Amino acid sequence: MTVVHSLWHVRDDDEQGDYAKLIGIYSSDAAARAVIKRVRN
Numbered sequence: 001m002t003v004v005h006s007l008w009h010v011r012d013d014d015e016q017g018d019y020a021k022l023i024g025i026y027s028s029d030a031a032a033r034a035v036i037k038r039v040r041n
Contacts, residue, residue: 005032009039 007023023039026032 005029007032007035 005026009021011019
C-alpha cells in the first residue's frame with residue numbers, strides 16, 4: 001500500500017459555504033510540511 005499526504009486549503013464562509021482547494025499530493029510528510037512552510041509566507 002502506498003501512503004500519500006493530501007494538502008488542502010479550506011476556507012469557511014457562512015454566506016457561500018466552505019471552499020476547498022487542493023494544494024497537492026505528496027509522497028512524504030516532510031515534503032508536505034515543506035510546502036506548508038512555503039505557502040504560509
